[in-house]
Protein backbone atom coordinates (compact mmCIF):
# COMPACT_ATOMS: atom_id res chain seq x y z
CA UNK A 467 0.00 0.00 0.00
CA UNK A 468 1.00 3.66 -0.12
CA UNK A 469 4.00 4.66 2.00
CA UNK A 470 3.74 7.60 4.40
CA UNK A 471 5.97 9.63 2.06
CA UNK A 472 3.53 9.07 -0.81
CA UNK A 473 0.51 9.92 1.38
CA UNK A 474 2.24 13.11 2.60
CA UNK A 475 3.14 14.10 -0.95
CA UNK A 476 -0.45 13.67 -2.13
CA UNK A 477 -1.84 15.51 0.90
CA UNK A 478 0.45 18.52 0.56
CA UNK A 479 0.90 18.78 -3.21
CA UNK A 480 -2.67 17.81 -4.16
CA UNK A 481 -1.72 17.13 -7.81
CA UNK A 482 -4.67 17.49 -10.18
CA UNK A 483 -5.71 14.58 -12.37
CA UNK A 484 -4.65 10.98 -12.17
CA UNK A 485 -0.97 10.50 -11.38
CA UNK A 486 1.61 7.97 -10.30
CA UNK A 487 3.78 8.69 -7.27
CA UNK A 488 6.91 6.56 -6.84
CA UNK A 489 8.83 6.35 -3.57
CA UNK A 490 12.56 5.96 -4.29
CA UNK A 491 13.18 4.58 -0.80
CA UNK A 492 11.15 1.52 -1.76
CA UNK A 493 13.10 1.09 -5.00
CA UNK A 494 16.33 1.22 -3.00
CA UNK A 495 15.00 -1.38 -0.53
CA UNK A 496 14.02 -3.64 -3.42
CA UNK A 497 17.47 -3.31 -5.00
CA UNK A 498 19.14 -4.22 -1.69
CA UNK A 499 16.77 -7.17 -1.24
CA UNK A 500 17.76 -8.54 -4.67
CA UNK A 501 21.44 -8.06 -3.82
CA UNK A 502 20.99 -9.97 -0.58
CA UNK A 503 18.83 -12.70 -2.14
CA UNK A 504 21.11 -13.39 -5.11
CA UNK A 505 24.54 -12.09 -4.04
CA UNK A 506 26.34 -14.00 -6.80
CA UNK A 507 24.19 -12.48 -9.59
CA UNK A 508 24.55 -9.19 -11.40
CA UNK A 509 21.37 -7.10 -11.43
CA UNK A 510 20.25 -5.67 -14.77
CA UNK A 511 17.18 -3.54 -14.12
CA UNK A 512 14.63 -3.95 -16.96
CA UNK A 513 14.26 -0.30 -17.96
CA UNK A 514 10.89 -0.78 -19.65
CA UNK A 515 9.17 -1.36 -16.30
CA UNK A 516 9.67 2.29 -15.37
CA UNK A 517 12.30 4.46 -17.07
CA UNK A 518 11.82 7.58 -14.90
CA UNK A 519 15.24 9.31 -14.85
CA UNK A 520 15.20 9.53 -11.04
CA UNK A 521 14.78 5.75 -10.80
CA UNK A 522 17.54 5.08 -13.34
CA UNK A 523 19.89 7.51 -11.58
CA UNK A 524 19.24 5.93 -8.19
CA UNK A 525 19.84 2.42 -9.53
CA UNK A 526 22.95 3.50 -11.42
CA UNK A 527 24.34 5.00 -8.21
CA UNK A 528 23.60 1.76 -6.32
CA UNK A 529 25.65 -0.17 -8.88
CA UNK A 530 22.86 -1.65 -10.97
CA UNK A 531 23.31 -2.65 -14.59
CA UNK A 532 20.50 -2.16 -17.13
CA UNK A 533 18.55 -4.36 -19.52
CA UNK A 534 17.37 -2.26 -22.45
CA UNK A 535 15.22 -2.90 -25.50
CA UNK A 536 15.91 0.07 -27.79
CA UNK A 537 18.47 2.76 -28.57
CA UNK A 538 16.34 5.22 -26.60
CA UNK A 539 16.47 3.06 -23.49
CA UNK A 540 20.24 2.66 -23.91
CA UNK A 541 20.58 6.44 -24.03
CA UNK A 542 18.39 6.82 -20.95
CA UNK A 543 20.61 4.41 -19.02
CA UNK A 544 23.76 6.21 -20.20
CA UNK A 545 22.25 9.59 -19.23
CA UNK A 546 21.51 8.19 -15.79
CA UNK A 547 25.21 7.51 -15.28
CA UNK A 548 25.58 3.88 -16.29
CA UNK A 549 28.63 3.11 -18.40
CA UNK A 550 28.16 1.12 -21.60
CA UNK A 551 29.70 -2.00 -20.05
CA UNK A 552 26.77 -2.06 -17.60
CA UNK A 553 24.11 -2.11 -20.32
CA UNK A 554 22.71 -5.08 -22.21
CA UNK A 555 20.69 -4.76 -25.41
CA UNK A 556 18.28 -7.48 -24.38
CA UNK A 557 15.64 -7.30 -27.09
CA UNK A 558 15.89 -10.22 -29.53
CA UNK A 559 14.24 -8.10 -32.25
CA UNK A 560 16.47 -5.24 -33.36
CA UNK A 561 16.98 -3.27 -36.56
CA UNK A 562 20.51 -3.65 -37.82
CA UNK A 563 21.00 0.12 -37.78
CA UNK A 564 19.97 0.18 -34.10
CA UNK A 565 22.54 -2.53 -33.36
CA UNK A 566 25.13 -0.37 -35.14
CA UNK A 567 24.12 2.69 -33.11
CA UNK A 568 24.30 0.69 -29.87
CA UNK A 569 27.77 -0.52 -30.86
CA UNK A 570 28.82 3.09 -31.47
CA UNK A 571 27.55 3.94 -27.99
CA UNK A 572 29.82 1.21 -26.61
CA UNK A 573 27.32 -1.61 -26.07
CA UNK A 574 28.92 -5.05 -26.42
CA UNK A 575 26.27 -7.37 -24.98
CA UNK A 576 23.33 -8.46 -27.14
CA UNK A 577 20.42 -10.90 -26.93
CA UNK A 578 19.56 -13.14 -29.89
CA UNK A 579 17.18 -16.00 -30.54
CA UNK A 580 17.82 -16.73 -34.22
CA UNK A 581 20.69 -17.10 -36.67
CA UNK A 582 19.18 -14.21 -38.64
CA UNK A 583 19.66 -11.88 -35.67
CA UNK A 584 23.17 -13.25 -35.07
CA UNK A 585 24.10 -12.21 -38.60
CA UNK A 586 22.97 -8.64 -37.94
CA UNK A 587 25.06 -8.51 -34.75
CA UNK A 588 28.10 -9.97 -36.50
CA UNK A 589 27.90 -7.26 -39.18
CA UNK A 590 26.94 -4.28 -37.02
CA UNK A 591 28.59 -5.10 -33.68
CA UNK A 592 31.59 -7.32 -34.56
CA UNK A 593 33.19 -9.31 -31.78
CA UNK A 594 30.41 -8.58 -29.27
CA UNK A 595 29.17 -10.98 -26.63
CA UNK A 596 25.85 -12.60 -27.43
CA UNK A 597 23.50 -14.72 -25.37
CA UNK A 598 20.71 -16.80 -26.84
CA UNK A 599 17.26 -16.78 -25.34
CA UNK A 600 15.46 -20.08 -24.93
CA UNK A 601 11.70 -20.49 -24.75
CA UNK A 602 10.02 -21.25 -21.45
CA UNK A 603 6.44 -22.38 -20.99
CA UNK A 604 5.61 -19.39 -18.76
CA UNK A 605 3.54 -21.68 -16.55
CA UNK A 606 2.72 -20.11 -13.18
CA UNK A 607 3.13 -16.55 -14.45
CA UNK A 608 0.25 -14.11 -14.17
CA UNK A 609 1.55 -12.12 -17.13
CA UNK A 610 3.08 -14.83 -19.37
CA UNK A 611 5.31 -13.90 -22.28
CA UNK A 612 4.03 -16.35 -24.92
CA UNK A 613 6.27 -17.74 -27.63
CA UNK A 614 7.30 -14.39 -29.05
CA UNK A 615 10.84 -14.53 -27.64
CA UNK A 616 13.30 -17.37 -27.52
CA UNK A 617 13.86 -20.58 -29.42
CA UNK A 618 13.95 -24.21 -28.40
CA UNK A 619 17.20 -25.23 -26.64
CA UNK A 620 18.35 -27.36 -29.59
CA UNK A 621 18.12 -24.31 -31.84
CA UNK A 622 19.96 -22.18 -29.27
CA UNK A 623 22.90 -24.54 -29.78
CA UNK A 624 22.86 -23.78 -33.51
CA UNK A 625 22.48 -20.04 -32.91
CA UNK A 626 25.45 -19.85 -30.55
CA UNK A 627 27.58 -22.09 -32.77
CA UNK A 628 26.81 -19.76 -35.66
CA UNK A 629 27.70 -16.74 -33.51
CA UNK A 630 31.11 -18.26 -32.76
CA UNK A 631 31.70 -19.02 -36.45
CA UNK A 632 31.06 -15.34 -37.27
CA UNK A 633 33.60 -14.12 -34.74
CA UNK A 634 31.17 -13.22 -31.99
CA UNK A 635 31.72 -14.22 -28.36
CA UNK A 636 29.16 -16.96 -27.63
CA UNK A 637 28.63 -15.87 -24.05
CA UNK A 638 25.60 -17.68 -22.69
CA UNK A 639 21.93 -18.46 -22.49
CA UNK A 640 18.98 -16.41 -21.29
CA UNK A 641 15.36 -17.05 -20.47
CA UNK A 642 12.40 -15.28 -18.89
CA UNK A 643 10.03 -17.42 -16.86
CA UNK A 644 7.09 -15.06 -17.38
CA UNK A 645 6.22 -11.91 -15.49
CA UNK A 646 4.68 -12.00 -12.01
CA UNK A 647 5.95 -15.56 -11.65
CA UNK A 648 4.82 -16.95 -8.32
CA UNK A 649 6.02 -20.51 -8.87
CA UNK A 650 9.50 -20.87 -7.39
CA UNK A 651 10.17 -23.98 -9.53
CA UNK A 652 9.88 -22.09 -12.83
CA UNK A 653 13.60 -21.25 -12.83
CA UNK A 654 14.57 -24.87 -12.25
CA UNK A 655 13.16 -26.13 -15.56
CA UNK A 656 14.71 -23.26 -17.49
CA UNK A 657 18.10 -23.78 -15.84
CA UNK A 658 17.95 -27.43 -16.88
CA UNK A 659 17.52 -26.30 -20.49
CA UNK A 660 20.37 -23.83 -20.16
CA UNK A 661 22.68 -26.56 -18.86
CA UNK A 662 21.80 -28.74 -21.84
CA UNK A 663 22.93 -25.95 -24.18
CA UNK A 664 26.13 -25.46 -22.12
CA UNK A 665 26.96 -29.19 -22.26
CA UNK A 666 26.24 -29.67 -25.95
CA UNK A 667 28.45 -26.76 -26.95
CA UNK A 668 31.18 -27.70 -24.47
CA UNK A 669 31.50 -30.99 -26.36
CA UNK A 670 32.38 -28.94 -29.43
CA UNK A 671 34.89 -26.80 -27.54
CA UNK A 672 32.62 -23.77 -27.18
CA UNK A 673 32.57 -22.85 -23.51
CA UNK A 674 29.63 -20.68 -22.49
CA UNK A 675 30.05 -18.64 -19.31
CA UNK A 676 26.82 -16.86 -18.46
CA UNK A 677 23.18 -17.59 -17.67
CA UNK A 678 20.77 -14.67 -17.79
CA UNK A 679 17.86 -15.71 -15.56
CA UNK A 680 15.63 -12.83 -16.65
CA UNK A 681 12.86 -11.15 -14.67
CA UNK A 682 9.59 -12.51 -13.38
CA UNK A 683 10.07 -11.59 -9.71
CA UNK A 684 6.61 -10.59 -8.48
CA UNK A 685 5.07 -7.62 -6.75
CA UNK A 686 2.47 -8.07 -4.07
CA UNK A 687 -0.95 -7.13 -5.40
CA UNK A 688 -3.96 -8.62 -3.62
CA UNK A 689 -2.30 -11.91 -2.77
CA UNK A 690 0.92 -12.48 -0.85
CA UNK A 691 3.96 -13.46 -2.88
CA UNK A 692 7.16 -15.17 -1.72
CA UNK A 693 9.93 -12.81 -0.60
CA UNK A 694 13.03 -12.13 -2.70
CA UNK A 695 14.99 -14.34 -0.31
CA UNK A 696 12.75 -17.34 -1.14
CA UNK A 697 13.43 -16.79 -4.84
CA UNK A 698 17.13 -16.49 -4.10
CA UNK A 699 17.19 -19.82 -2.28
CA UNK A 700 15.14 -21.67 -4.89
CA UNK A 701 17.27 -20.33 -7.72
CA UNK A 702 20.55 -21.09 -5.97
CA UNK A 703 19.39 -24.64 -5.31
CA UNK A 704 18.38 -25.09 -8.93
CA UNK A 705 21.68 -23.65 -10.17
CA UNK A 706 23.63 -26.00 -7.92
CA UNK A 707 21.53 -28.99 -8.94
CA UNK A 708 22.17 -28.41 -12.64
CA UNK A 709 25.66 -26.90 -12.67
CA UNK A 710 27.22 -28.52 -9.59
CA UNK A 711 30.26 -26.68 -8.26
CA UNK A 712 30.97 -24.96 -11.54
CA UNK A 713 28.39 -22.19 -11.39
CA UNK A 714 28.30 -19.91 -14.41
CA UNK A 715 28.18 -16.13 -14.10
CA UNK A 716 24.55 -15.17 -13.64
CA UNK A 717 22.42 -12.15 -14.36
CA UNK A 718 18.91 -11.28 -13.19
CA UNK A 719 16.71 -8.67 -14.88
CA UNK A 720 14.02 -7.60 -12.44
CA UNK A 721 11.51 -5.05 -13.69
CA UNK A 722 8.22 -5.43 -11.86
CA UNK A 723 9.92 -6.71 -8.71
CA UNK A 724 12.17 -3.63 -8.57
CA UNK A 725 9.55 -0.89 -8.91
CA UNK A 726 6.02 -2.35 -8.77
CA UNK A 727 5.39 -1.85 -5.06
CA UNK A 728 7.16 1.55 -5.05
CA UNK A 729 4.34 3.31 -6.90
CA UNK A 730 0.76 4.32 -6.19
CA UNK A 731 -1.70 5.86 -8.63
CA UNK A 732 -4.08 8.47 -7.34
CA UNK A 733 -7.35 8.45 -9.27
CA UNK A 734 -10.82 9.96 -8.92
CA UNK A 735 -14.27 8.43 -9.24
CA UNK A 736 -15.93 10.15 -12.21
CA UNK A 737 -19.26 8.33 -12.22
CA UNK A 738 -21.11 5.60 -10.36
CA UNK A 739 -24.21 4.36 -12.15
CA UNK A 740 -26.33 1.36 -13.13
CA UNK A 741 -27.61 0.12 -16.46
CA UNK A 742 -31.09 -0.71 -15.14
CA UNK A 743 -32.97 -0.04 -11.93
CA UNK A 744 -32.74 -3.68 -10.93
CA UNK A 745 -29.00 -4.06 -11.69
CA UNK A 746 -27.16 -5.56 -8.78
CA UNK A 747 -23.71 -4.37 -9.81
CA UNK A 748 -22.74 -0.73 -9.95
CA UNK A 749 -20.52 0.58 -12.70
CA UNK A 750 -17.70 2.66 -11.26
CA UNK A 751 -15.83 4.82 -13.76
CA UNK A 752 -12.40 6.15 -12.78
CA UNK A 753 -10.38 8.91 -14.45
CA UNK A 754 -7.75 6.29 -15.38
CA UNK A 755 -8.20 3.08 -17.36
CA UNK A 756 -6.47 0.73 -19.76
CA UNK A 757 -5.21 3.57 -21.95
CA UNK A 758 -4.13 5.80 -19.08
CA UNK A 759 -1.64 3.28 -17.68
CA UNK A 760 -3.61 0.28 -16.42
CA UNK A 761 -2.99 -1.84 -19.54
CA UNK A 762 -2.02 -4.83 -17.43
CA UNK A 763 -5.67 -5.26 -16.47
CA UNK A 764 -5.97 -6.80 -19.96
CA UNK A 765 -7.81 -10.12 -19.48
CA UNK A 766 -7.99 -9.03 -15.84
CA UNK A 767 -4.46 -10.45 -15.47
CA UNK A 768 -3.19 -8.04 -12.88
CA UNK A 769 -5.59 -7.17 -10.08
CA UNK A 770 -4.47 -4.08 -8.24
CA UNK A 771 -5.31 -3.32 -4.60
CA UNK A 772 -7.54 -0.22 -4.45
CA UNK A 773 -7.96 1.90 -1.33
CA UNK A 774 -10.90 4.28 -0.91
CA UNK A 775 -11.79 6.87 1.75
CA UNK A 776 -14.56 4.51 2.92
CA UNK A 777 -12.60 1.32 3.54
CA UNK A 778 -14.21 -0.65 6.36
CA UNK A 779 -17.78 0.17 5.22
CA UNK A 780 -19.96 -2.56 3.73
CA UNK A 781 -18.97 -3.41 0.14
CA UNK A 782 -20.70 -4.72 -2.96
CA UNK A 783 -19.28 -5.89 -6.29
CA UNK A 784 -18.63 -3.24 -8.96
CA UNK A 785 -17.63 -3.27 -12.58
CA UNK A 786 -14.64 -0.97 -12.76
CA UNK A 787 -14.00 0.98 -15.95
CA UNK A 788 -11.86 3.76 -17.36
CA UNK A 789 -12.96 7.13 -18.72
CA UNK A 790 -12.33 6.73 -22.47
CA UNK A 791 -14.87 6.09 -25.21
CA UNK A 792 -13.40 2.70 -26.10
CA UNK A 793 -15.61 -0.09 -24.83
CA UNK A 794 -12.50 -2.21 -24.20
CA UNK A 795 -11.62 0.28 -21.47
CA UNK A 796 -13.08 -1.88 -18.71
CA UNK A 797 -10.72 -2.98 -15.94
CA UNK A 798 -12.61 -5.63 -13.99
CA UNK A 799 -15.90 -7.15 -15.11
CA UNK A 800 -15.52 -10.96 -15.31
CA UNK A 801 -14.52 -10.82 -11.66
CA UNK A 802 -16.23 -7.72 -10.28
CA UNK A 803 -14.35 -5.65 -7.74
CA UNK A 804 -15.81 -5.20 -4.23
CA UNK A 805 -15.99 -1.50 -3.31
CA UNK A 806 -17.75 0.31 -0.44
CA UNK A 807 -21.45 1.08 -0.94
CA UNK A 808 -20.67 4.53 0.47
CA UNK A 809 -18.22 5.30 -2.36
CA UNK A 810 -19.29 8.53 -4.11
CA UNK A 811 -18.59 10.46 -7.27
CA UNK A 812 -15.54 12.68 -6.72
CA UNK A 813 -13.89 10.38 -4.16
CA UNK A 814 -10.18 9.82 -4.56
CA UNK A 815 -8.96 6.24 -4.72
CA UNK A 816 -5.40 4.93 -4.46
CA UNK A 817 -4.35 2.10 -6.76
CA UNK A 818 -1.35 0.37 -5.22
CA UNK A 819 1.42 -1.71 -6.79
CA UNK A 820 1.43 0.49 -9.87
CA UNK A 821 5.12 1.45 -10.04
CA UNK A 822 5.79 -0.94 -12.95
CA UNK A 823 4.31 -1.02 -16.45
CA UNK A 824 1.95 1.95 -16.05
CA UNK A 825 3.54 5.19 -17.31
CA UNK A 826 5.20 3.25 -20.12
CA UNK A 827 1.88 1.77 -21.23
CA UNK A 828 -0.09 5.00 -21.15
CA UNK A 829 -1.33 6.39 -24.47
CA UNK A 830 -0.25 9.87 -25.54
CA UNK A 831 -3.60 11.55 -26.07
CA UNK A 832 -6.30 8.98 -26.65
CA UNK A 833 -9.60 10.87 -26.35
CA UNK A 834 -7.62 13.93 -25.31
CA UNK A 835 -6.59 12.43 -21.98
CA UNK A 836 -3.03 13.31 -20.96
CA UNK A 837 -0.49 10.53 -20.59
CA UNK A 838 -0.06 9.40 -16.99
CA UNK A 839 1.84 12.00 -15.03
CA UNK A 840 4.51 10.69 -12.66
CA UNK A 841 6.15 12.14 -9.58
CA UNK A 842 9.24 10.40 -8.25
CA UNK A 843 9.97 11.34 -4.65
Ligand SMILES: *Cc1c(COP(=O)(O)O)cnc(C)c1O
Pocket residue numbers: 512514515533556557642644645646680681682683719720721722723
Ligand atom coordinates in the same frame (compact mmCIF):
# COMPACT_ATOMS: atom_id res chain seq x y z
C1 LIG B 1 10.37 -7.29 -19.51
C2 LIG B 1 11.64 -8.00 -19.34
C3 LIG B 1 12.19 -8.18 -18.06
C4 LIG B 1 11.48 -7.75 -16.80
O1 LIG B 1 10.48 -8.64 -16.46
P1 LIG B 1 9.70 -8.55 -15.07
O2 LIG B 1 8.78 -9.69 -15.11
O3 LIG B 1 9.04 -7.23 -15.01
O4 LIG B 1 10.70 -8.68 -13.98
C5 LIG B 1 13.40 -8.80 -17.98
N1 LIG B 1 14.08 -9.22 -19.07
C6 LIG B 1 13.59 -9.06 -20.31
C7 LIG B 1 14.38 -9.54 -21.47
C8 LIG B 1 12.36 -8.46 -20.48
O5 LIG B 1 11.87 -8.32 -21.72
